């Protein structure tokens with residue numbers, strides 16, 4: 001894998017936001033900051049459309065600072081939010097979909113996403129934050145959390161409120177559909193795993209791959225179970241990696257970190273990372289049979305001591321462990337007991 005977004009990579013090293021960059025005559029990347037998040041920014045891609053107007057790929061985290069960054073970025077290419085005709089959304093997470101609603105209010109732009117993520121958004125918008133917060137606590141208890149710890153880790157209703165009012169889709173894009181962006185041949189690739197409806201976009205005129213969070217150059221995207229998400233998200237993710245591995249794009253334009261070349265080798269690294277994790281988990285299961293995901297997470301190696309994990313980080317670690325357990329289960333290497341708090345045991349060798 002080779003870094004092609006060298007300005008982005010250098011800014012990362014300086015712990016700075018990268019510049020707005022013109023990538024092709026009609027294509028720019030605009031970093032939109034994500035508050036209090038180690039990823040620091042999402043790269044919003046702005047596409048000049050044939051016949052005028054702008055298309056956006058992802059919108060950025062919804063905050064005033066994010067809106068200012070997006071507006072200033074568009075200004076650099078002589079455009080404004082009112083020029084946006086449509087927003088393609090790689091997936092429903094707040095750093096990608098967040099500002100789409102404000103863009104639509106300003107310009108009348110359509111918002112397009114995959115039906116699976118559109119229905120998650122619809123479901124969330126139809127519920128109260130209190131109900132969603134209670135569901136998360138129940139899910140953590142089902143994974144083996146002590147009820148008090150689950151309540152301490154999960155966001156309360158107030159913190160969840162902004163995520164319950166995200167923009168609904170105006171248009172749906174299924175696998176293989178071409179987005180309605182004049183002058184561009186932007187083909188949607190359904191790549192479930194990180195979310196049920198994650199989309200990459202293969203642009204057929206330039207040969208670019210917009211990889212969203214599916215393939216990032218440095219980190220592996222979080223693949224976790226959720227109360228109502230994919231039944232076996234890691235299995236989905238690994239087959240979505242296979243689906244893009246041999247596309248041989250001219251360059252990969254991810255939603256975070258930096259642009260790069262060498263998709264196949266990056267995909268191989270990500271797969272190897274998860275196989276290594278699966279091996280480690282299987283070893284832990286053999287040593288500690290009849291364990292919950294919550295217990296097993298503590299036996300795995302993490303980037304910091306497990307005792308330092310709390311709140312959102314611990315939830316990610318446990319739900320990621322659960323995703324790996326479910327794949328061990330569907331591969332026949334482990335099995336879960338019945339009951340409200342299932343425990344896992346390795347299959348007999």
Ligand SMILES: [Zn+2]
Nearest residue numbers: 093095213255
């Ligand atoms: Zn993201």
